[in-house]
Amino acid sequence: MFRQAAEAERQWAAYAANLPHDDKRQLFREWWAEAEAAQAAGRYVRSCPRYLRGLACGARKKNGEQCRSTTLCANGRCKFHGGVSTGPARKQAGRGRWKTSNWVA
Helix, strand or coil, X not given: CHHHHHHHHHHHHHHHHCXXXXXXXXXXXXXXXXXXXXXXXXXXXXXXXXXXCCCCCCCECCCCCECCCCCCCCCCCCHHHHHCCCCHHHCHHHHXXXXXXXXXX
């Protein structure tokens, strides 16, 4: 049983190694969603597959080059290119919550 699973993982890794980065980023998003669901349910979260490690952001920067950051968020991009939230102060409802919260500005 374990050998069959390991062999299937090796075959999938060999296939995924030749995929373009955009397709690998889609696989990363799917893995992230599975990992978050498992964590929320209290189940074991398997680590990121080897063929997805070191995947670069790939977004176009202002100078025309591609971003090479490898710290990706749930959407497959780095924190500078759409990875993290802008916070509550950007939307009207968020502004109201922010004003009534305990923050001192």
